Amino acid sequence: MTVGRENLLVTEWTDQPQQNAILLVEDSVALSTLLKGRLESETDARVTRCASLAEARIAIADTAFTLALTGLNLPDGPDGEIIDLLAEAGIPTIVFTATFDKSTRARCAEKKIVDYIVKDSGRTVDTVIHTVRRILANGAFKILIVDDARAARSGLKDILKHQNFQVVEAWSGRQALEILAADETIELVITDYHMADMDGYELTKRIRATHDSERIRIIGVSSSTDRLLSASFLKAGASDFIYRPFVQEELKCRIDNNIETLIQLKHLRRLAERDYLTGLANRRHFFARMRDLERQPFNGSIALLDIDHFKHVNDTYGHDAGDGVLKEISAVMARRCNQSKHIAARLGGEEFALYLHHLDAFQAHSFCEQLRREIEEAEIPVGGRSLSVTVSIGVVEMEDGEPFGNHLNAADQLLYLAKTSGRNRVFSNLTIPEAMQAPKSSASG
Numbered sequence: 001m002t003v004g005r006e007n008l009l010v011t012e013w014t015d016q017p018q019q020n021a022i023l024l025v026e027d028s029v030a031l032s033t034l035l036k037g038r039l040e041s042e043t044d045a046r047v048t049r050c051a052s053l054a055e056a057r058i059a060i061a062d063t064a065f066t067l068a069l070t071g072l073n074l075p076d077g078p079d080g081e082i083i084d085l086l087a088e089a090g091i092p093t094i095v096f097t098a099t100f101d102k103s104t105r106a107r108c109a110e111k112k113i114v115d116y117i118v119k120d121s122g123r124t125v126d127t128v129i130h131t132v133r134r135i136l137a138n139g140a141f142k143i144l145i146v147d148d149a150r151a152a153r154s155g156l157k158d159i160l161k162h163q164n165f166q167v168v169e170a171w172s173g174r175q176a177l178e179i180l181a182a183d184e185t186i187e188l189v190i191t192d193y194h195m196a197d198m199d200g201y202e203l204t205k206r207i208r209a210t211h212d213s214e215r216i217r218i219i220g221v222s223s224s225t226d227r228l229l230s231a232s233f234l235k236a237g238a239s240d241f242i243y244r245p246f247v248q249e250e251l252k253c254r255i256d257n258n259i260e261t262l263i264q265l266k267h268l269r270r271l272a273e274r275d276y277l278t279g280l281a282n283r284r285h286f287f288a289r290m291r292d293l294e295r296q297p298f299n300g301s302i303a304l305l306d307i308d309h310f311k312h313v314n315d316t317y318g319h320d321a322g323d324g325v326l327k328e329i330s331a332v333m334a335r336r337c338n339q340s341k342h343i344a345a346r347l348g349g350e351e352f353a354l355y356l357h358h359l360d361a362f363q364a365h366s367f368c369e370q371l372r373r374e375i376e377e378a379e380i381p382v383g384g385r386s387l388s389v390t391v392s393i394g395v396v397e398m399e400d401g402e403p404f405g406n407h408l409n410a411a412d413q414l415l416y417l418a419k420t421s422g423r424n425r426v427f428s429n430l431t432i433p434e435a436m437q438a439p440k441s442s443a444s445g
Contacts, residue, residue, distance in 0.1 A: 020045040020136055021063055023091065025070035025082055027051045031125075035069070038129050043136055053077035053085065060089045067114075067135055067164070068093040069128065072104065080107065087111040092162045094131055096124065109248055112162050134256065135164050141259055142166040142183070146176040146191040146203065147221075152244075156190065159248065163255070173198030177206060186216065187262055188255070193222035193229060201236050208237035214265050217258040221246075275346040277323060278330035286345035286353055290404040293355075301364035302404075303354040303395035304411045305333075305371075308423040310350035313389065321382040325389055326350065328380045336371055353408075354395075361397040365428040368393045372426055390424035397429055 022045045026032040029051070036047045048063060050056040053076045059065075068091045072080045086093045095108060096117040108116055114135060117127050143165050147153045153169050160167050168186060170176040174197050180186055189207060191200040198206075200220050207218060220233035223244035230241035239261075240254050273285035281289070290302075307313075307329065314322040326346070333344040333352065341357035356364045372391055379386040394414030398407050418427040 020066040022047045022132065023050065023056065023059055023063070023065045023068040023070075023086075024048065025050045025053075025056045025068065025074070027071070027074055034125060035128060038125060039132060042129055043133055045132075045136065051075075053082055056082060057085060060085070060091070065089075065091050066139075067091070067132065069132065070095060072097040080104070083107065083111050083113065092135065092164060094128070094135070096128055112158065114162050114164075115252070137263075138164040138259065139166070141188065141262070142168060142186045143188045143190060143255075144168045144170060144176060144179060144186045146170045146173065146189060146195070146200070148172060148192070148195045152192065159246075159251065160255075163252065172196065173200070173203040173206075176203060180207065180211070180216075188217045188219070188258060190219045190221060190255075193220060193224060193233075201232055204233060204236040204238050213237065213239055214269070217262060219254065219258065275330075278326055278346050280330050280334065280352070281343055281345035283345065283347045286343060286347070286355070287404075289343060290355065290408075294404055297400055299358055299360070299398065299400065301356040301359050301361065301395055301397045302407045302411045303356060303364065303368050303393055304347075304408070304415045305352040305354065305368075305391050305393045306415055306419065307350035308390045308392055308419075310389075313387070317382050317387065321387065324382060325380055325387065328378055329375055329389070329391065332374050332378060333371065336367070336374070353411075356395075361395075361429045364395045364397060365426060365430050368395050368426045368428070372424070376424065392418040392423045393426045394418055395426060395428040 020043065022039060022043075024032055024035055024039070024047050026035065026049075032049050032051070036049050039045055039047050045066070048059050048065075050059055051074075053074050056070075068086045070082050070086065070093060072083070072095060074082055077085075083093065083095065092114045093111075094115045094117065095113050096119055097104070098119045105116075115131055117124065117131060143160055145153050145156050145160070145167060147156070148171050150171070153171070157167050157169065168179060168183070170179055173191075173195055176189070176191065180189075191203050193200040195203075200222070204218050204220065207216060217239040218237065220230070220238045220241040221244060222229055222241075230243070233241045239258055242251060242254060273281055275282045307325065310322065310325070313325055329352070330344070330346065333354070336342070337344045337354070342359075343355040343357075345353045347353050354368075356367055359367055372393055376388065376390050379388060381387075392415060394411045394417065396407055396410040396414060414427040414429075414431075418425050421427070
């Protein structure tokens with residue numbers, strides 16, 4: 001079922017500046033100087049530093065800030081007035097302070113402060129930097145809230161927005177499944193238990209039928225007094241469970257832990273799927289993706305690329321130069337594939353593969369020809385001089401229902417014809433007649 005735009009409630013940071021902007025409010029020159037330097041060197045943020053409430057008010061009027069970092073007591077705001085100012089401006093705020101009591105904690109909770117950090121150790125600055133980096137990184141994650149109660153969704157949405165997350169809302173289990181089917185970028189689902197059409201337990205089971213915990217994390221929530229409910233959710237495949245009413249700090253920590261798990265899993269997947277030298281997909285990952293494609297209707301093309309006379313490069317200039325050539329060609333391939341669903345992979349040595357999503361024989365041949373020319377024109381620095389290399393490419397349009405191995409063999413034969421016909425050229429289905437008439441020579445190298 002198609003999800004219409006009118007059925008989606010999406011709340012994202014539409015007013016964020018292109019570059020993250022941080023407001024740093026601190027009257028200690030030494031601390032603010034240290035924090036500004038660390039923040040600008042360890043994040044992509046631009047930091048505006050203020051030493052007073054008055055300066056902060058002027059800065060807020062001039063800039064749309066992604067995040068604010070502030071102490072509690074300022075010369076012209078000794079009673080935490082800065083918190084009220086930042087809350088009124090709607091700027092997510094991290095508070096760091098030397099003292100933190102129950103009344104201050106309650107005030108921070110009331111103003112929906114993102115986090116607080118107590119200046120009680122030599123690691124305070126490191127903790128601040130880590131927290132800021134985490135909040136900025138949250139902007140890359142999209143969370144789906146599933147609850148049939150508008151007020152409950154709204155309250156949770158506000159908390160997540162202040163943590164810089166993208167938020168999507170669903171008011172039923174069925175709608176949640178439709179949204180997940182339409183949006184592959186959602187990585188965390190927070191679902192209530194009691195809903196009219198489908199309870200959160202059933203929703204969790206249905207999500208897990210198609211998405212494992214490495215792809216989507218699920219947090220169940222409920223105001224039920226049944227203490228066994230959490231075990232039921234976890235057995236159904238939930239990653240975590242929280243009872244209402246929320247303790248905001250606990251909720252934030254549990255969400256952070258699940259996001260951290262996703263980040264670590266992504267890192268491990270990248271290490272497992274990427275070629276260590278070039279950063280492209282490795283052979284194992286490329287073949288796995290192609291096998292996945294075989295299970296569903298698809299269209300596109302497969303190309304095999306080989307560097308001409310690569311052995312000569314290694315023998316003449318050394319293996320470091322050879323590695324430089326591999327990296328440069330991989331960078332060209334990555335740039336060409338970056339804005340599409342194409343997949344570039346290093347199969348081993350000097351051989352590469354491309355899956356060209358939705359490109360027919362004519363489009364794929366044109367793509368590969370442009371890639372060949374760009375590689376030929378690239379100047380690769382080697383030991384104080386520039387080196388140029390060429391590549392040969394064989395490309396074949398894939399046919400739905402035909403095994404991937406057959407497509408790969410066909411592309412390999414076309415690559416062989418390109419090599420034996422003089423190298424530095426593209427052969428495809430379109431050039432087979434001409435290729436068959438071409439004189440053959442040694443294809444080594």
